[in-house]
Structure formats: C-alpha cells, structure tokens
Amino acid sequence: MHIAEGVAPVPVAAAGALVAAVGVTIGLRTMQDRQIPRAALMSAVIFLASLVLRLPFGPSSVHPLLNGLAGLILGWAAIPVFLVTLFLQALLFQYGGITTLGINTVTMGLPAVICYYLFNGYIRKKGTGRGGFLGGVAAGVTALVISFVLWAGALLLCGKHLAVIVGLALGPHLGLVLIEGLFTGFAVSFLSRVYPAIFEVPSGREGNGSA
C-alpha cells in the first residue's frame, strides 16, 4: 500500500513529509541511544518480512503489512523505523519513492502508534491467555484499516480521478484485513507466551542511558 513515485503533487508530498518529520522527531526523542539496536534489529526483521514473507491467498499471495505488530512492540519508534524501511524499499526495489517517502511513512507509521496506545496495555495485562490472540487481531485489523483510509485519503488529495484506484483496491484489501488480523493475532499470542518482555516498550524518560 504505497503511493508510487511521481504521483503526489508538491503540496501533498510536502504535507506528508512535514507530518512524517514531526512523527520521526517524537519517535527519536522517545528512543535512547541504547535502544537503537533494539529498534534497528526489529526494523530489519520487518523489512525482511515485508519482502520475503508471502502468505498464500487464493491463487496468488499477499505480504503482510505488519504495522500493527510493529506499533505494539516499538511504540513511537515505529515511525522512524518505517521511514528507514520505506527508504530502503525505495532505494533497493523502487516500492514507493523518494518524493512520496513522507506520505508513505505517515500511512504506515501513524496507525502503528495508534495501535500501541489502544492495545499494548491490554496485551501486557491479558496477553498470556486468549487475550493475546484477540488483542493481536484487533491491532492488525485496526492498523490495516487506518492505513487504508490514510492511503486512500492521500491518493484522493493527489487527484480526485484516482478514486477509481481506491475503489479497485478496496476488494482485495477486504481479504487482506482478514489475513493481517489472523497473522498479527497468532504472532502476538506466540510472543506474549514465549517472550512477553517484547511488549514492554522502553520510553525515553526512564533509566539513565547515555543520551
């Protein structure tokens, strides 16, 4: 769900970049130097998963977005993480692009942060039982729906006649919601049983790391 290179006119691209810059600044503020390896290694895994992980879906396959999961384990740091992964995707494979980097960062990162606030506490409290799965499903579905709405909104701002593309994308994304939800649910229930500490998102204020 990227906006391709060149589609966004300057005002839309600039607005996206501005919002992304604010998000990245907050994300970097909450992340201390000693937490950078943690965020970076997860960013590597997420980048990899979005590249090689193909879930069978009908005759073809889809790749999960994973921004719900990323938000749950990274919090605000998810926005700089998505900036890095999207830049790499543009650099290496031309998914998205350099002029639409800001918009795409917002469409991926903002839902992640929203999911963090909505579901992280619930999963930490109730994660070991069925709550982990349910919380994960909720996070996956919420993140995907918000991402889709942001993406569609940005595309419509780029040109009203692009509504056709949004309409066309709506069908497959209804199926994708189901898969993304289930996938995130299974992953969260696994993580909260095997390694619950992963959901304890470090916030910048605690501890006395060398800043």
Place this chain on the structure above:
Amino acid sequence: MSCVTHYTGNTCVHRLDPRTRLLVTLGFSLLMALSNHSGVLCVGVVIGMMLAALSRLPLKPLLKRLARVNLFMFILFLLVPVTFTGRTAFSVLSIDFSSEGLLWSTLITLKANAIVLVFAALVGTVEPMILGHAFFHLRVPAKLTHLFLFTLRYLDLFHHQYITLLRAMKARAFRPRMNLHSYRSYAFLLAMLLVRSLERSERIMAAMKCRGFKGKFHIITHFRFQRRDLIFCILSLAVGSILLGAIYLNIWRIW
C-alpha cells in the same frame, strides 16, 4: 547471498562524492515533482537515461525497477482517462477515453520515470553503508543514521535465519496453503525472528557498552569534495535553473 545490493561499478558517476549525488537527486526529484510542464519532464527523462547510461546500470535490474513503477502507470492509463471528464480522444467498445485524462497520465508517467532513473543512477550506485556515512555528513539526525546503519548491517543475518527456519519447516513437511495452519506457522516464524532479534540486540548493546559506546560512531571514511564534484554541481545547477526558467516562463511546452 545478499538482499542488499547496489549497482557496483567504476564509472565517472561512481567516482562522484556521494553527498553531492544525494543532494542533486533530491533537488532533481523536487523539480520534477513540482513541474507539470511536458517539455521539462521529457528533458528529465532524457537526463535520467543519460545518467543511467553513464553509470552503466545493469539492464535487467533497471528494467525490473522501471517495470514496478510502470505497472502502476499502466493501470493509471487504463482507468484514469475513462473517469476523467473532458473531451473524448477516442472510444473503445463505446468506452470514452478523455484526452485530458490521457495527458495527465502521460505527465505522471514521465515524472515517475525521470525520478526513478536519476535516483537509480545517482543514489542506487552508492554502497548503502557509505550512504549512511553521507547521511552523517549531511547532518541527518545521528539516531536516524544509526538506525539505518544497524538495519542494513543485520538484514542479511536475519535473511539467513529466515531461510534456515523455513528450511526446517519444509523438512517437517510444511506446505504453504491458504489455511489457518499456514498462517499460524508463518506468524510463529516471524515471531521467532523477532525474539531472536531482541535477544541479539541486547548482546550487541552489551558489547558496544564494553567498548565504550557513547552514542556516537566515529567516522573513518571522509569524503573529499573534488574538482569533478564541483563541475557536476555547476552542471546540475545550470540545468536545474534552465528547467526552472522554462517552467516559470512557460516556454518549450510540447503540448
């Protein structure tokens, strides 16, 4: 096997300072994004092709890259002229294609291809690690640059772990299908990678602390701004201002 590749080579483009290449690409992309001027966009595509030829980009990966962008543009061409209201250019099976829609799609396609070509030729030829160093010199926030460098450093490692885990699953007769079992197995695979990454990140941080890490990487490779960089900068600025002038004065439009 590596999933982080760049276009290696030793051409005049490769020898340019990565910082200048990054800045020129940024400026060029902005200019292209800014303009709806057919002439300027055509010149942009030509510049992109020239730079791609100069840096001897391998044809197959470049075509793949362009195909990814132009697939979307193809969809635009199919859909947008139908819904764009305007004069009818031609009709197929009594579906009207408006000329305004066709022109708009053409402009976007030119724009995208110009940016992609220049980006591939100038930035795609920088080794990603060096790109990280260029970010340092261009005052990108240190934390963001660290994040970028660490991500790059561990991509391959996790790719290998992913392959190993998947092979182990396949050895146990796992066949991906569209069912709950497959989704659950893939989810557990990803979760396992995340657990490993978290544990490894703690070991890395411990090792870095042992070596006295204070939130700063000391840069060993410094870039040297040479005469060819100066020439490249002047050339880019000249071309850029001519194009900007053409947009401003509204001359040299093709349609």
